[in-house]
Amino acid sequence: MGANDSYGMIPFTEEHRLLRETVRKYANDKLAPRAIELDQQKQFPHEAVKEMGELGLLGAYFPEEYGGSGMDFVTFIIGMEEINRVCGNTGITYTAHTSLCMAPIADLGTEEQKKKYLPPLASGEHIGCFGLSEPEAGSDAGNCKTTAIRDGDHYVVNGAKQWITNAREARTMVATVKTDPSQGRSRGISALIVDMQTPGVSVPKVEDKLGLRGSSTGQVFLDNVHVPAENLLGEENTGFGTFMQTLEGGRVGIGAMALGLAQGAFERSVAYMKERKTFDKLLAQHQALQFALADMATEIEAARLLVYRAAFMKAAGQPFGKEAAMAKLYASEVAMRATEMAIQIHGGYGYTVEYEVERIWRDAKLCTIGEGASEILRMVIARQILGRATKGEAG
Numbered sequence: 594m595g596a597n598d599s600y601g602m603i604p605f606t607e608e609h610r611l612l613r614e615t616v617r618k619y620a621n622d623k624l625a626p627r628a629i630e631l632d633q634q635k636q637f638p639h640e641a642v643k644e645m646g647e648l649g650l651l652g653a654y655f656p657e658e659y660g661g662s663g664m665d666f667v668t669f670i671i672g673m674e675e676i677n678r679v680c681g682n683t684g685i686t687y688t689a690h691t692s693l694c695m696a697p698i699a700d701l702g703t704e705e706q707k708k709k710y711l712p713p714l715a716s717g718e719h720i721g722c723f724g725l726s727e728p729e730a731g732s733d734a735g736n737c738k739t740t741a742i743r744d745g746d747h748y749v750v751n752g753a754k755q756w757i758t759n760a761r762e763a764r765t766m767v768a769t770v771k772t773d774p775s776q777g778r779s780r781g782i783s784a785l786i787v788d789m790q791t792p793g794v795s796v797p798k799v800e801d802k803l804g805l806r807g808s809s810t811g812q813v814f815l816d817n818v819h820v821p822a823e824n825l826l827g828e829e830n831t832g833f834g835t836f837m838q839t840l841e842g843g844r845v846g847i848g849a850m851a852l853g854l855a856q857g858a859f860e861r862s863v864a865y866m867k868e869r870k871t872f873d874k875l876l877a878q879h880q881a882l883q884f885a886l887a888d889m890a891t892e893i894e895a896a897r898l899l900v901y902r903a904a905f906m907k908a909a910g911q912p913f914g915k916e917a918a919m920a921k922l923y924a925s926e927v928a929m930r931a932t933e934m935a936i937q938i939h940g941g942y943g944y945t946v947e948y949e950v951e952r953i954w955r956d957a958k959l960c961t962i963g964e965g966a967s968e969i970l971r972m973v974i975a976r977q978i979l980g981r982a983t984k985g986e987a988g
């Protein structure tokens with residue numbers, strides 16, 4: 594972290610720098626020694642959630658009156674980069690909890706909702722999840738089929754959610770529901786806060802995945818779940834735009850996750866090239882590998898600039914949807930190239946669990962899929978550039 598690398602070129606405040614040092618130390622001391630085991634044993638990072646609550650990371654950018662730390666969004670992104678540098682399982686758990694569950698409550702919640710739901714989420718006493726995706730509504734997020742029909746002072750919710758990060762452990766879910774089924778796609782959708790302990794909520798299945806095997810990704814069934822009407826988040830029938838905005842923040846988080854994973858694989862590659870010899874020479878003396886490392890470094894620095902540009906724009910209250918999409922698209926694709934090259938640099942050792950780069954590569958793949966697949970992000974970026982012309986309207 595010198596003055597001449599991109600960390601030195603980004604306008605971090607003293608608070609940001611201190612936070613990076615604190616999180617880096619925490620990640621190296623506590624998360625790194627547990628990272629292999631979480632993946633191999635498919636263990637949810639319960640300890641990390643507790644520790645991150647104590648460190649004030651879970652509620653990093655939410656007001657202190659709701660249990661948060663009163664810092665800005667950039668601090669959350671710094672935390673995401675540093676945590677993912679050593680442990681993607683902890684990183685994905687963190688971003689789903691904070692940027693997808695806490696953020697919409699903090700942004701749209703009434704005073705009562707914020708006071709009730711945010712403090713236990715900020716401390717880690719409760720875990721949060723985001724119930725957007727469904728069997729037929731992943732990339733096609735407007736195709737929500739879960740219904741919430743108003744009945745007196747509550748909604749009766751029926752449907753199924755899929756690919757829900759933290760599903761098994763979560764106590765609080767912010768969910769998309771169709772409150773007006775007579776309206777077409779993307780319309781008549783609302784956001785509801787669902788207490789996962791309500792009768793009728795179940796998590797029948799947790800997926801067995803390629804990577805992020807310590808994080809729980811589950812199906813959530815909602816069978817005649819009675820949710821109090823006071824749990825409506827924001828205005829009824831306007832939830833789709835709300836969720837899209839939540840995802841914009843989440844996409845910067847996944848961009849930072851990809852960046853951290855790539856950085857972790859890069860640092861391991863540098864260390865390995867300085868110690869491993871082939872043909873009586875250090876790997877660092879082989880030009881082919883020097884070039885590969887140079888490409889990794891260049892792409893990671895570019896990804897870092899995109900990720901922090903989006904983070905600073907969001908923190909400043911500027912529109913940042915296109916920049917978030919660019920940051921996630923680029924950083925996740927860089928992470929795939931960098932982690933694959935890290936395995937190649939490590940040779941046979943890179944294919945083993947011990948050297949960790951195979952895990953980082955498996956974990957990184959999620960970043961090109963979740964919270965907007967690369968193809969969706971290209972659509973989002975193109976639509977912002979071309980406007981209504983993408984719908985066939987000239988002008």
Ligand code: COS
Nearest residue numbers: 725731732733734735779833834837838914963964965969
């Ligand atoms: N902020 C506010 N409103 C938004 C918005 C945003 N970022 N994006 C879209 N909207 C609004 C549009 O303005 C439109 O409103 P009107 O109907 O009033 O004009 C409405 O939402 C529908 O938008 P659009 O026509 O663009 O919907 P589409 O179904 O064509 O496409 C995409 C929407 C594909 C961009 C969206 O579904 C998407 O982002 N999908 C990926 C979702 C995702 O990331 N899933 C993974 C979840 S993992 S947690």
